[in-house]
Amino acid sequence: MIFLCALDLYAQENIQTASSDGSPAEEKSETKKNIIPEYEHILDSSSRLHLFTYKDENLEHFAVHNSNKSSGRSLIQHTGRKTKRFFYDDQLKLFCVELWNIEKKVADSSLEKITYYFYTTDIAKTKYSKRDFSIEVKEIALKDNKLFQFFYDVSGLLIEKNEYSIMGVDEKHKIEVSDKYREIPFSLRREYSFFYKYDSAGQIVSEEEIHNEYRTESALRVNKTTTRKNIYEYLDSNCPPVTTFYENNILRMKTIYSSEKDYVQNIYFDSNNYVKVQFKDGRKISEVFYIDGKAYEQ
Incomplete structure (x- = not known):
C-alpha cells in the first residue's frame, strides 16, 4: 500500500505546486494542468482500499483482493494490455508476481512471466541454508523458455545471478508451475552465471561471468566453459577504480586512472608481451608495445 499512498501524495503535491505562487490554479497554462494526475478510489465494506484508478499519461487500475494463493492479499495493476498480479502472504511479504498479456478474447490472453520470492527466514532448513543470502528470486519467462535466478544479501545487493534455458518445452508440453513448490517440472540448462562481491561501503570489488557452451541446442552436458572477471580497486575517491580484467583466469587488461x-x-597478449596506451582528456596520446621487456613506440 506504500506505492498507492505515494501516488496520492504525488497528486496532492502537483495540485499544490500549481498554485504555489498564490495565483488561481485555472490561470496556469494548459501544459501545467495536464501534468496534474487524476485518481479515484473505492473502499470495500470494511473501509479497506479495493480499487484505485490513476490517470496521467496512461490509465492505470489497481485492485486489492484476498489472495487465492495464500491467506494474505493480492494487488492487481492493469495498464493497456499488460496486467500484473502481486501476491502477499499473511505477513504482507511479497512472494509472487504474475505478468499477463491481455487480449480482447480471454482465450487469447496469456501469462508471460511469473516471479517467485524466497526469504531465508522461510527456507532456513532447506538445501539453500548454506548460502549467504537474504532473498532468492526466480523469474520464469514462459515465452522465451528461460529461468532467471537472483540472490540478494541482507543489504539488498545482488550477489549472484543465474540464467537457465528450460529444456523439453514444446507446443504439446507447456510450462506449468507448481504453487506449492514453486518449481517447474522440466530440465534446466545453465547458460550463464554472474557473481558479485562488495566492500564494506557497498562498492563492487569484483564481478565474474561464467558462460557454459553446449554442442547442440538440446544437449545438457557442458562442452566448454568461459570465464570473465573484473577486479576493482578504489585508490582515489576522485577517480574511477583501478580495473583489472581476466579471461579464463589470464590477465588481459588493466586500467589505471x-x-x-x-x-x-x-x-x-601474454605475460611478456603487452601494449600500454595512455589517454588524456579521453583521447589517446601514446601507444607503446612491450615485447619481451623491450619498448617499441607506435
Whole structure:
C-alpha cells in the first residue's frame, strides 16, 4: 500500500505546486494542468482500499483482493494490455508476481512471466541454508523458455545471478508451475552465471561471468566453459577504480586512472608481451608495445 499512498501524495503535491505562487490554479497554462494526475478510489465494506484508478499519461487500475494463493492479499495493476498480479502472504511479504498479456478474447490472453520470492527466514532448513543470502528470486519467462535466478544479501545487493534455458518445452508440453513448490517440472540448462562481491561501503570489488557452451541446442552436458572477471580497486575517491580484467583466469587488461578522463590502459597478449596506451582528456596520446621487456613506440 506504500506505492498507492505515494501516488496520492504525488497528486496532492502537483495540485499544490500549481498554485504555489498564490495565483488561481485555472490561470496556469494548459501544459501545467495536464501534468496534474487524476485518481479515484473505492473502499470495500470494511473501509479497506479495493480499487484505485490513476490517470496521467496512461490509465492505470489497481485492485486489492484476498489472495487465492495464500491467506494474505493480492494487488492487481492493469495498464493497456499488460496486467500484473502481486501476491502477499499473511505477513504482507511479497512472494509472487504474475505478468499477463491481455487480449480482447480471454482465450487469447496469456501469462508471460511469473516471479517467485524466497526469504531465508522461510527456507532456513532447506538445501539453500548454506548460502549467504537474504532473498532468492526466480523469474520464469514462459515465452522465451528461460529461468532467471537472483540472490540478494541482507543489504539488498545482488550477489549472484543465474540464467537457465528450460529444456523439453514444446507446443504439446507447456510450462506449468507448481504453487506449492514453486518449481517447474522440466530440465534446466545453465547458460550463464554472474557473481558479485562488495566492500564494506557497498562498492563492487569484483564481478565474474561464467558462460557454459553446449554442442547442440538440446544437449545438457557442458562442452566448454568461459570465464570473465573484473577486479576493482578504489585508490582515489576522485577517480574511477583501478580495473583489472581476466579471461579464463589470464590477465588481459588493466586500467589505471589519474582522473576521470586521464588513464593508462595495459592490454596483455601474454605475460611478456603487452601494449600500454595512455589517454588524456579521453583521447589517446601514446601507444607503446612491450615485447619481451623491450619498448617499441607506435
